[in-house]
Amino acid sequence: MKKSLLFLLLFCLASCKSTYLDSKKSAHLLDIAQEKDDNVFVNLKNYSNDFVYDMKYATTDNFLNKQVYPCAECFLKVKTVKSLLEANKAFLNKGYRIKLYDCYRPRDIQKKMWKIVPNANYVANPKKGSIHNKGGAVDISLVDSLGTELNMGTKFDFFGIEAGHNYQNLSEEVLANRKFLKETMLQHNFKSFDSEWWHYNLINSSADEVSNLKWRCEN
Template sequence: MFKLLFFLLAPVFAFSQSVTNPYNLPLTNSIEKYQSEVSANPDNEFVDLSEVIPDIILDIRYATPNNFTHKVVYDLPKAFARRPVAKALASVQKELRRHGMGIKIFDAYRPYQATLKFWNLVEDTQYVAAPWSGSRHNRGAAIDLTLVILKTKEEIKMPTDYDDFSEKASPNYVQLPEQLIANRAYLIKVMRKHGFTVFPSEWWHFDFKHWDEFSLVDISFEQLLDYKAINK
């Protein structure tokens, strides 16, 4: 009887975890669920950063092979963030603009499937998010960025390039030229002023306050654009 029961239940256990959600996280992975969350709280809406900050510069590395995976991960070179995050970034840009500077975005909202791919390549939680808990990028509440000179669009020199996995990428690393330390400190100062906290091992990664109030999301950029087109 026990053996029979085991074989009857085995398929249930086998399919309780899916390939797209192997850790059974409470993902927002359908437009219907996302729409429900936005209806309940407009702050849950994903905003296209290039629309709310027209002079923002995008360099979405994961939409190109120019990233640590050497593969195209995203279907489109877009940057989305939750509404309060986008509003805060607009304030950052406004402040920087007065000094002839601006921000360049490397990554913003990241579908959960990308987090799974990254973990399969780099199984180290110091550098990539643990797939069993998800990333703050998956919540639309984390931004990877740097500073640029608006007139020339030239990046202001920082300690490392984006997605550098060395100790030099830490915001606390000090064995650097004074100018690089000053540039990094200014970026962190401006971001902190507008509600962002720098990640301990990545000078370019900033988490927005109350990030844990947003759900983990696994919806493609194309789906978000389609949703926006329908709900104009």
């Protein structure tokens, strides 16, 4: 019996497909159009060099005051990446680019966040999960050609009414920046989240399954 179990273990180590997402950066940029399965998770950095990354939950600079990701990676489903690349292309044509704060979030990370802040007003209950857990959500802002972030009126993950799209008691600059971000994202298959100017969900992504796929950190 022990020999059989050992054989199965060795066989799996040699042939079983890894359940971890691949964090290694490709030697050259890949073409997202060549990806035929829209529901596969891929690493955004392998398809474009035109994004800015500030992955807040891989640091302590977030509302949790805790690092909950082992390292900064932006995984999303292929269909999300396809739309996000098109949206970023539209921003690039006007001298801006997307800055990313959060992408796909494994369910175990959602549980960790819920344990720290068990309040559905701030963190989605992991029993139900969020679109982040499905690879269909991004938290974003915009930077200009010099890398300066546009003024959006509040910081990322500010949980006051001022962060909402319907809040109008803001400067003309802030309202114009939010409108620019929102209108462009809506034109590229995303929908906004009313209470958070930074949060966008791929249309129809809510029907996808919650995932717990994780990634190993590369040195």
